[in-house]
Amino acid sequence: MSETWEGGCLCGDVRYRARGAPKWVAWCHCESCRRHSGAAAAAFAAFDEPDLETTRGAITRFASSPGMQRGFCARCGSTLTCQGGQRPGEVHLHVGSLDHPERLPPPTAQFFPEERLPWFPKDCVAPRAKPADAGSPGAG
Ligand SMILES: [Zn+2]
Ligand SMILES: [Zn+2]
Numbered sequence: 530m531s532e533t534w535e536g537g538c539l540c541g542d543v544r545y546r547a548r549g550a551p552k553w554v555a556w557c558h559c560e561s562c563r564r565h566s567g568a569a570a571a572a573f574a575a576f577d578e579p580d581l582e583t584t585r586g587a588i589t590r591f592a593s594s595p596g597m598q599r600g601f602c603a604r605c606g607s608t609l610t611c612q613g614g615q616r617p618g619e620v621h622l623h624v625g626s627l628d629h630p631e632r633l634p635p636p637t638a639q640f641f642p643e644e645r646l647p648w649f650p651k652d653c654v655a656p657r658a659k660p661a662d663a664g665s666p667g668a669g
Pocket of ligand 2 (some may be wrong): 557558559560561562563571640641
């Protein structure tokens with residue numbers, strides 16, 4: 530009944546499994562996420578820490594600031610996780626590390642929008658579903 534989300538790094542040394550529905554999916558435009566991922570912005574899916582298990586290898590972690598742990602594969606460098614900081618108890622998966630990120634709902638929030646690159650689409654989030662919109666998927 531519970532959803533599972535499998536994922537891992539590019540070389541396959543690290544594999545993980547997350548359980549349940551993501552708490553949220555969001556973009557982060559902060560410079561730290563940009564540097565760690567090498568991408569113009571990072572997209573994350575959030576889970577509670579106990580709902581993530583490493584099923585192969587180990588996630589190597591780098592403290593980008595006190596209490597902020599950024600996880601990656603020590604062999605191929607793929608960015609995998611971000612945790613700590615202002616959302617203790619959650620682990621944020623880089624959506625590109627999931628086997629099937631297309632199953633995720635689209636991002637509904639942007640963190641650090643003030644650091645968003647000027648050419649990055651401002652409308653990169655789905656409008657929040659309103660009760661009145663229920664039953665009309667795709668409208669608007
Ligand atoms: Zn790897
Ligand atoms: Zn960030």
